[in-house]
Amino acid sequence: MADTRVIALVTNPTSGKGKGARLSALAEMQLREAGLVVCPMQGRDADEALDLAHQAVADGVEALVVVGGDGMVNVGLQAVATTGTPLGIIPAGTGNDVARYVDISLKDVAAAADIVIRGRTRTLDLARCGGRYFATVMAAGFDAVANERANTMTWPRGQMRYNLATLAELRTFEPRPYTLDLDGETLRLHAMLVAIGNGPSYGGGLRITEGAKMDDGLLDVVIIKPITKLDLIRTYPKLFSGTHTTHPQYEHHLARTVTVAAPGIVGYADGERFGPLPITIESVPGALTVLS
Structure with missing residues (x-):
């Protein structure tokens, strides 16, 4: 059953002065080793990243995992909000406040990827302003x-x-x-x-x-x-x-x-x-x- 878990991995390559791309590669390797099917996606900008994220959720991935800071998490929110598709976070930005909220390690990419592998979820509120979350x-x-x-x-x-x-x-x-x-x-x-x-x-x-x-x-x-x-x-x-x-x-x-x-x-x-x-x-x- 484990090998049927399909995860979309959406990366902001410019997060943290290129840290995003580096951490994404490490996380992808760990997720694959755990038997997950990983679909890596990289937008040239936030708009393209959002299009990719929406498409992944529409295609029925088990989870949408974003690599980046709160700005990248915000892109992910627009795609998963109210859909029930879980959002995973590999923190690679400056602030990383959303990762802090849910006790995801800001320093240990292996620990962050492990949370995705375990697949435990929480349900939280969002705020909406002008149609954006x-x-x-x-x-x-x-x-x-x-x-x-x-x-x-x-x-x-x-x-x-x-x-x-x-x-x-x-x-x-x-x-x-x-x-x-x-x-x-x-x-x-x-x-x-x-x-x-x-x-x-x-x-x-x-x-x-x-x-x-x-x-x-x-x-x-x-x-x-x-x-x-x-x-x-x-x-x-x-x-x-x-x-x-x-x-x-x-x-x-x-x-x-x-x-x-x-x-x-x-x-x-x-x-x-x-x-x-x-x-x-x-x-x-x-x-x-x-x-x-």
Whole structure:
């Protein structure tokens, strides 16, 4: 029976400065040795990777396995969401937050491939915005502006690029006026940051929506109301431990559907650009089956 398991392996070859292609080859070898039939696929860009992923799911593969970071996972989500086809992850990116959520090793490709071989699954919620799904957190504030800047930078690589973009934006960033609709309840306020979490972290372990559960059918909405730039710099390291939740300007809400509007901000989720605000996000319970 084992030799009838057909796995699609979709790789972003540019993930982690070419790490994606290297780890994909190692994972493929291990999956084949375990008796799986592996169909390797490599898109030249995200659009082609998505076409390949959709085709693989339509062809009835037992699992769609993506090799890359959260951006590549996001491609996989669009193909498997609500289909019941499990998503497997071989982490090879910068942030790898979705892999963190389901306890997939970020350093050990053999351990990540072993999870695919074992075939155990979990069912998780996804968030949907404009017909696109995401698994992590929608950045819709200061963090999104920093992300937009980071995407224009070619140096340095990885997490440090986001840290530098954050510092650069801090010089001029001012609180923005927000209008939020949370399941029909309207909030109007000024804020530095609004984040809408399906899961608890983004950006490589920044636990902005600390406490978010991925199977409760709810989105976690975090608001950081106006604080000084010095205070923001002091609070930033606390995001890695989730201890920012005690800050007096921190606010937390739960909702099934969220609309967020503010001038001059482009929403980002799973490291991908979703588009300018206003945007509406809804929780889609049980939309993702993931190998975990």
